[in-house]
Amino acid sequence: MKQDIPDVSFIIAAYNAAATLGKAIDSALAQRGVTVEVIVADDCSADETKAIAESYADRNVRLIALARNGGPSAARNAAISAATGRWLAVLDSDDTVDPDRLRRMISRAEKAGAEIAVDNLRVIRADGTPAETMFAEDALARMPTLTLAAFIRSNALFQTTHNFGYLKPIFQRAFIESHALRFDESLKIGEDYLYLASAMALGGRCVFEPLAGYDYNIREGSISRVLSLHHIDAMIEGDKAFLRNHTLDVEAAAAQEFRAKSLLRGRAFLVLVQNIKDRSILGTIRTAWGTPSAVGHLSMPIAARANRVIASLRKLIGPQADLTAIDGTTRSRKG
Template identity: 70%
Template sequence: MTKELPDISFIMAAYNAAETLSKAIESALAQTGVTVEVIVADDCSGDDTREVASSYSDRNVRLLALETNGGPAAARNAAIAAATGRWLAVLDSDDAIEPGRLARLIARAEKGGAQIAVDNLRVIRADGTPPETMFSESALAAMPELTLADFIRSNALFQTTHNFGYLKPVFERAFIERHALRFDENLRIGEDYVFLASALALGARCVVEPVAGYDYHIREGSISRVLELRHIEAMMEGDRVFLGKHTLDVQASSAQKFRTRSLRQARSFLLLVDSMKNRSISGTIKAAWSDPIALRHLKMPIAVRINRLAAALRNLAGLKTDIPTFGGAPRSPKG
């Protein structure tokens, strides 16, 4: 007798996730209206991650004990290769989902003839502040389908638009296998963005569920809180790989130019910050001169720290008013 394939394969990359893994697995197993399997790809953890995953072996949870540490992309690819479900759902090992999420997303996708479905996220911060949805339900309700152009444009840094790069998609496995689509294992930052963008570029349709069903946890030290130059450079490399494989239409090309410009400005901004940290006058001037727009981004929350660095740099240089403070009105002879 042939075993019936599950509706959902949960793809879970795990690394030193022993403290949070049980909650993530339990939320996957608690899905209603669908059958599930959970595939935990352990990326050579040094804690009890494998033991935690193994304790669920009698509940359709499989552990893939990877032999070498390859990063989240490699772990997810291993899980995708082992998956048997009709749909693939990425679930981070420190997050959780509501019981009816997958049934709701699959129903919306199948009704719309789509190969991808996304929904709203509930943001949960480590400081204990009340949870809040990442996007307004009304805004998502007005956008029943996510296009490649919208997705790319939303992933421009330092912009006021919604960033759909945080979304946790559900993919039709047949579409993923038909196009041999995998996460780029050479990327340690932005591999999620490239994966979804690639699926959209290959013709997948993505429907949007405005209700939040995914609990997205933000912890201290996450990239969403600490943006470094290497992250920007990794994103730029990811875009280079993506553009080398896909041809974009007019709308997507325009959005890509917008995103590329924002990444370059962000890079200039961080080079400026690094120069000020290192008290390099020539480096600061060079960075500011190469992209004056980067100066605007110093109105970010780190402006107070930058102002202190600017003051130290003024003192070091023996200057009084030539170097402006940021986050407020420039202090210069011209006001």
């Protein structure tokens, strides 16, 4: 007898996730109104991650053990290739989802004839502060679809506004397979962004579900809290590959130009900070002169550190130096 095709394949990339994996799997299996399979791709964990996944074998949870550590993209790709569900839902191994999340999202997508759906998120911090919803529900309700241009523009680096790059989409598997779309395994940052951007560039229509159904846990030590020059360089190279593979309409191209400029400003800022830390006056002046906005017009998670090194530079070159402090905060994206 042929096994029924599940409505949803949950894709969980796991690496040393023993402390949180069980909760993630339980939340996936608790979905109401849809049938579910869970695929855990273990990326050569050194803890009990594999054993935890194997303990769910009788509940339609499959374990794929990667032969070598390849990072989250490689793990997700392995799971996607093994998936059988009508929809693919990526779930981070330290996050959870509401019981009605997939029912709501699939219903909204199918009514609209969309290949992609995203919903709101609840942000949960490790310090125990009250959870908050990332986006205002009424704002998302007025924005029934997410366009490629809006998505790209929201992903400009170090902006103060909320970023659609944090969204956790679900994808119609037939659409993904028809385009052989996979995560870029060469990227260690920004791969989620490029995957969704590529799906929309290929013609995938994305609808919003305003309710928050995904619990997004922020942990210390994520890539965005320690953003380095090589991360920005990787994002710039990823964007170049994206542009080689896809043709953008006028609005999306303008948004891409806006994002590209933000990456260059962000790069200049990190170079500026390093010059200040190295007490390189010539390097600092050269970077600030070449990209003035790097000094005072970026809002980023390393602002406190930047202000400290700017204070050091004031001491170095004199108390009357007119150097503007960097203000603002951004949410942390896990890496």
